[in-house]
Amino acid sequence: MKKNVTLKQIAKELEVSVSTVSKALRDNEEISLDTRQKIQAFAKMYNYKPNSIALSLRNKSSKSIAIIIPQIVNHFFTKVIQGIESEANRRNYNVIIAVSNDSFDKEVLNMETLVNGSIDGFILSVAKETMKKADYHHFYETISQGVPVVMFDREAAEVNCDKVIIDDVEGAKKATEKLINSGCKKIVFITTEDFVSVGNLRLKGYMEALNENKIIANNSLIIKVKDELNSDEIEEFIFNELEKLLETFPDIDGLIGVNEFYTITAANFFKKKSIQIPEEISIIAFSDGDLPKYSYPSLTAVSQHGRQIGEASARLLIDKLEGITPEENYQTLVIETELIERDSTK
């Protein structure tokens, strides 16, 4: 076990001072070409690598940014990470990923442990529990300490910071219109409980589209899946709700789900019932994931462009870190959704 060489060791070997070595390695003109070359050659030979911790301490900057996401097992978030990674790497920043598990406490803990020196800024999507509690003190604190925060997707409206969101209202509207235009009259909407901003916005878009097309919205067609259910229970819940719905409204002919799981579960329900997709019912999912694509028939989906969201978030954050945009100049970028038409719609 040979430890990494330090400036000190090199200095000792070469019988020069530490500062000379430091300067030489940064190719400072102050040092004679001769010494510089000698030192550089030696450093290379001993595979010298500057200690990044020491650099961070010294420079008050670690050149790394932290991502805090609610869940790691989530295709949308992984896409966002991919986007952040690519932009950050391009601009020589490292990326650290932490997971809040949708828990308020873990979100706070993550920020607290990271905020002290190890990272220069945050890109995060707010944990569900935090939204529910509406307790945002940890965001205010980090921002007031001069550590910039960028929120994406799930954001806290009252917190002043850069944000990258998708146009959920518009996305849901486009999806609903697509169904209406292809002849659907009774469109089911499966969403989350009210406190999740995203679900709400999508519901709003659905409503708007109905209104504008003079279709009277019917609350019975809106299924709100309880937050605390696990995946088996979700299936059971959705199957039950649809079963009931089908009894009262045997003529439902369209369905939109605010995430891929709800939607695919619904699609499977109809497959089981031998109700043809899209002939008898058209289906659209909100999703950036693989489920709709590999489903049979494949599902038309509203893509959230996770990668672009990630890239935009990283750009916003790094621009701020490097002083390209002034500190108190907060922007909210809206990334357009895209309707990817597949085989579940006419």
Place this chain on the structure above:
Amino acid sequence: MKKNVTLKQIAKELEVSVSTVSKALRDNEEISLDTRQKIQAFAKMYNYKPNSIALSLRNKSSKSIAIIIPQIVNHFFTKVIQGIESEANRRNYNVIIAVSNDSFDKEVLNMETLVNGSIDGFILSVAKETMKKADYHHFYETISQGVPVVMFDREAAEVNCDKVIIDDVEGAKKATEKLINSGCKKIVFITTEDFVSVGNLRLKGYMEALNENKIIANNSLIIKVKDELNSDEIEEFIFNELEKLLETFPDIDGLIGVNEFYTITAANFFKKKSIQIPEEISIIAFSDGDLPKYSYPSLTAVSQHGRQIGEASARLLIDKLEGITPEENYQTLVIETELIERDSTK
């Protein structure tokens, strides 16, 4: 923008020395109860948080471990991360995630940037390109610098370090046997190219099961998907191969795929052909993901227990970091696979 308070500032305010503050905050008995309480109260009021960078520099340990995975958009890897996270958090370690994108250069770069102080050890799955090149110098170097490495799933056999692998041979064998026992005679096997260790091992298990059941293996039934194809091309490739296969062997009645994408694509092919699953053909996927579960009919799958792999890896690494296991004592843990029976097999 108020910066975080430091020991020095507290010391100054309270007119004591820095070391007194340091000791008081760690509740050192050396300091009188009186002073301790005063200092602690003050620190709390000013929301003092130790600077983790300074601590790392001082302690030569950051209490964090780095995960390097080939891809972030991969359900298996995210499950593993989840497992690592939970074990690491339990033992008060932070987790940093970096992505190699299956590129040799990026893997090397990641390790180099992280190895210098910011992390105490690595948990990684080897990038495809690295396996192809069989260039493992970066692993040797980090290990020889005293930074422990744990490899999971995709591992470099010749590198001496802790490893957590799944019993791929056994998993494939179980899957094949399941099909044989349910009456399948002609089982297709869709795998990767030869240099991917995992694909190879699974193929071996398939072969073994056939042999032990006196079924003569037929190379034409083995489809090797080229590595460089994108997802659309993979679909095209698999569809073509199966089409051809069906002409020569209209009596194929079983199929195993080494990952969820290959398998689900094959399943979709049969759905398109109106060949009934599982009546006419039984299907099993290797997968930890959601695709098989939400497929219709749902697909029987060999689960790799990603979460457990993650937990075991973290345990191995942290035990080494804390000196619980001796440095040069390398273990290879084998995590059993599990056949999750669903609706695509009889």
Place this chain on the structure above:
DNA sequence: TTGAAAGCGCTAACAA
């Protein structure tokens, strides 16, 4: 052209 010294925030051995 080179080097000494201070300092980033913290801890710990030793001195007072």
Place this chain on the structure above:
DNA sequence: TTGTTAGCGCTTTCAA
């Protein structure tokens, strides 16, 4: 019981 000092690895100002 409290404080002084040195040091983790690095950069940078100022002096030689």
